[in-house]
Amino acid sequence: MEERPEERKAGINDEMLTEIRLAAQMILSGELVGFPTETVYGLGANALDMEAVKKIYAAKGRPSDNPLIIHVCDIKMAESVVELNWRARFLMDTFWPGPLSLVLKAKGTIPHVTRGGLDTAAVRMPDNAIALELIRAAGVPIAAPSANRSGRPSPTDAATVREDIGDAVLMVLDGGPTKVGLESTVLDVSGESPMLLRPGGISKEDIEGALHIPVLLPTDGDPLKRSPGTRYRHYAPKIPLIMTDDPCDTEAGGKKWAWIGTSEPTGSPFIKIIFKDTEEYAKELFRVLRLIEKSGAEIIIAQIPDETGIGRALKDRLVRASGI
Structure with a gap:
C-alpha cells in the first residue's frame, strides 16, 4: 500500500506503520498500548471505553479521581469530547500539535471515569507522528497518562515503559527518546480567565504572549483537582x-x-x-x-x-x- 505524503514526511516506515495499525486494533479491542509523544511516553486506551480506561488506573496504581488527558489527532476530534470556546480554538491554532493540554467543559461522550468524575476534561494534540497516526488509525480519542507506575519518574523511552509496566500492555510503540522530556502544560480555559494548572512544555510566558492577557496561577488547592498529575506525589526516585x-x-x-x-x-x-x-x-x-x-x-x-x-x-x- 502506498504511503500517504504526511507519512513519508514524518518518516514513518512500512514496519512502523504496520505496528501502529496493530496497536490501533488493540486500542479498539479495549487493550492498553504504550506509545511515544513529544513529552513522555503515554499509556493509552480508548477514552470512550469505560472498561478500557479502568485498566489504565489499575495498571498504574493511579487514584480513580485523578483525571486523564485525552489525546486527539485534530480539532474536530477535540470538539467531539469537549465544549470549545473562542479562546480554546485560538490556542489550538497557535500551539497544536504541541505540549499544551486544555481543560474545558466535557461532553457526555466522555465517561466520568476518564475525567476523574469531573465536569471538565483535558485534551491535547501531541506533536509526534507515531502518536498522531495511532489516534487516526484507531479513529477514537485516546486517554493516556504517562506510562509508568504512579508516583515514579515518567518514562522518556520505550525500554523504561517495558521495565515499569510491561506486564500491563500488549504492545509498546518505540519512537526513540522523547523531545521535551516533561509532561504537557495544563491550562484551564473553561472559565473567564485562563489558569495554569500544571506547567509544562509550553511556558506561561508563551501563552501570555499569544493571548495578550495574564495567565492566573492557582491560589489554593482546589483548582488543582481539575488537573492531571498535580494532586499526588509524582516523579519520585527510589532514593530521597x-x-x-x-x-x-x-x-x-x-x-x-x-x-x-x-x-x-x-x-x-x-x-x-x-x-x-x-x-x-x-x-x-x-x-x-x-x-x-x-x-x-x-x-x-x-x-x-x-x-x-x-x-x-x-x-x-x-x-x-x-x-x-
Missing part, C-alpha cells in the same frame, strides 16, 4: 531527593550523594551530572533520576532552576519528586 538554590550547599548527612544541575557543586559527589542548560536539565531529568537510583548513590541533591520558560515546569517536577 532534596533541592538547593546554592550549588555550594551540598550537605548530604554523610551519605553518598549525587548532584544534578547546571553548575558545578562544591565537594565530592558520588556521582554528578551537569547539564549544559535548563532545557537539557528538563529533557533529561526523568532519565537521570532513574539512572542515579541504580548507581549506588543514597541521596540526590538537585539544583533549583530559574522559574522562566521550561524552568517553571522543571522546578514543579523537582518539588513533587522531593515530596515537599
Whole structure:
C-alpha cells in the first residue's frame, strides 16, 4: 500500500506503520498500548471505553479521581469530547500539535471515569507522528497518562515503559527518546480567565504572549483537582531527593550523594551530572533520576532552576519528586 505524503514526511516506515495499525486494533479491542509523544511516553486506551480506561488506573496504581488527558489527532476530534470556546480554538491554532493540554467543559461522550468524575476534561494534540497516526488509525480519542507506575519518574523511552509496566500492555510503540522530556502544560480555559494548572512544555510566558492577557496561577488547592498529575506525589526516585538554590550547599548527612544541575557543586559527589542548560536539565531529568537510583548513590541533591520558560515546569517536577 502506498504511503500517504504526511507519512513519508514524518518518516514513518512500512514496519512502523504496520505496528501502529496493530496497536490501533488493540486500542479498539479495549487493550492498553504504550506509545511515544513529544513529552513522555503515554499509556493509552480508548477514552470512550469505560472498561478500557479502568485498566489504565489499575495498571498504574493511579487514584480513580485523578483525571486523564485525552489525546486527539485534530480539532474536530477535540470538539467531539469537549465544549470549545473562542479562546480554546485560538490556542489550538497557535500551539497544536504541541505540549499544551486544555481543560474545558466535557461532553457526555466522555465517561466520568476518564475525567476523574469531573465536569471538565483535558485534551491535547501531541506533536509526534507515531502518536498522531495511532489516534487516526484507531479513529477514537485516546486517554493516556504517562506510562509508568504512579508516583515514579515518567518514562522518556520505550525500554523504561517495558521495565515499569510491561506486564500491563500488549504492545509498546518505540519512537526513540522523547523531545521535551516533561509532561504537557495544563491550562484551564473553561472559565473567564485562563489558569495554569500544571506547567509544562509550553511556558506561561508563551501563552501570555499569544493571548495578550495574564495567565492566573492557582491560589489554593482546589483548582488543582481539575488537573492531571498535580494532586499526588509524582516523579519520585527510589532514593530521597532534596533541592538547593546554592550549588555550594551540598550537605548530604554523610551519605553518598549525587548532584544534578547546571553548575558545578562544591565537594565530592558520588556521582554528578551537569547539564549544559535548563532545557537539557528538563529533557533529561526523568532519565537521570532513574539512572542515579541504580548507581549506588543514597541521596540526590538537585539544583533549583530559574522559574522562566521550561524552568517553571522543571522546578514543579523537582518539588513533587522531593515530596515537599
